[in-house]
Amino acid sequence: MPEAARTSIVVAAAALGFGVLLAMAAPIPNGAQLLRVREPIEAADARLRRLGWQPEQDPPAESFDRELSGNALSSLRACSGTGLGYCRYDYRRGRDRLQVITVPDSNGDGQVVRWSLGPTGKTWGLCQPAPLAPLQPCP
Template sequence: MNDFFRGLGSVCLGTLAGAGLGAASFFAIEAVLPKQADAAPAHTVTKALKHEPKLSARQTILEANRHLIANGWRPAPEKTPTPEERRLSSVALESLSVCSSTGVGFCRFDYRRDLQRLSVLTVPSEPGRPSVGRVDRWW
């Protein structure tokens, strides 16, 4: 019987040690990872960043693209869009990465400037139909 309790004590101590390590890992990760406000999309943060692109919600992707190109951003799609995605976006921009054919119909356009990356998400200007997208958010 003593062996049983000794074994049980080892299991309990091992479990407590594991829980302590888990808690320590959690708090270490919590200290390193950015807070939710820091991880928010660029246009939702009140403090303007030094190199933040000057985009506006609801402007067309054509307007946003002109502005971005003029400010040193270059098309850098992470994926190659399908012909159907090109049709849904209604634009021939090199930056198009992907479009959703279901739901809202979001399209994502990707850019790069030096080591910075930027993704711009649009919604159709005419919901339910292929149409030039309007900027919804960016990060």
Template sequence: MPARSPVAALFLGLLALPAAAAGPHVASQVPGLQVLRLDHLNPAPAAGPDRAACEHLLLPEPQTPAGKRLAQLGWGVTSEETIGAWTAVSFVSGYSAATSGTCELVDGNVGLFTGDKLEIVVYATDEPAVMIGQIDRFGAAGLRIYSGDLVPQPVADLQAVGADGLVVTPPALSEPVCNGAAQVPYIYGLPIDMARQMLALAGWQPAPPEAVEEFGIAPDLAAAGVPEVESCAGTGFGFCAFTYAGPAGRLSVTTVGEIAEDGSLPPVVGYGASCGTTP
């Protein structure tokens, strides 16, 4: 049996609602993520000394009744969204500060509430429990779960099914952006030279700057056949920015790290669409 995180043990120690009882229907297709119907939430475990260094990753003042209730119980609220008829709130109890203002968010969870009443909780069952850091909108009606790693990555998607169902699924292979006018393929973790090929198939073309910034590895990436590199940080995680133009606007892509000894280019860790921007 896989090891359980302290928060997983906390939730499993509570009384989950019986499957036959009236209420939401839930299921998870993602190993390591459990989803339960639950109507009670305990106070957060002790946060430890690193919480103060990680406060910038938390909402200073949650706006929803659910988020405010979680904050009162000592949980760190990282995001508030809506899905179906519920308020969805991501919240954590563990913090591990690292370099460049980054933190690992540990023992994270997603709670689905009606008002401030908990109905469903999604949590990680295995150690280390960094699978949930925050949530964000995905497509027209879904949510995406991002990890609590130093550089967060997609872990799963949440989808409301019918009037009272919730499914946790693997991340979708593409994301509709700009009100569905364009699609961004799943490029997380791909070297930028491979990611740009997938983007081209989806209609996103490189948009090189007039001049490549000379900091970091930007000149080396341009020489390696990726002229759309805008800039690279010379310190810290070595983030680099790239720009692509498409029918719906522009797409900014971010990579992390250096060019590997075998020549592999840095992997993608994020992107963002600017809709309606003239290519």
């Protein structure tokens, strides 16, 4: 490979790495503003990654959970096979952890219903105070 091509690749890789470092160094927005209720999980995942959040992939989701979620996002942790059909997606950014909970929309695609930012566990979005209760704003 010509020296100029190698130099271009190294410069591009360095710029990409620097962008990721800048995203990770940026302050975390107010948790309430991090996501939106009813936002498609694929759009939320793309934005979170741009902000420096990385999928927490260990342990990987089971094939049953993948089928229920209807997507191939690596942040998927698990899905409930009952009730509203909740799915959980986990992310990390440095020492910070983020859990995103979705429910299927009318097409079966996951939409964000609530999220929590650890370690405080503060939750935003819509919560279900009891198993048969309707969703309502989280306290």
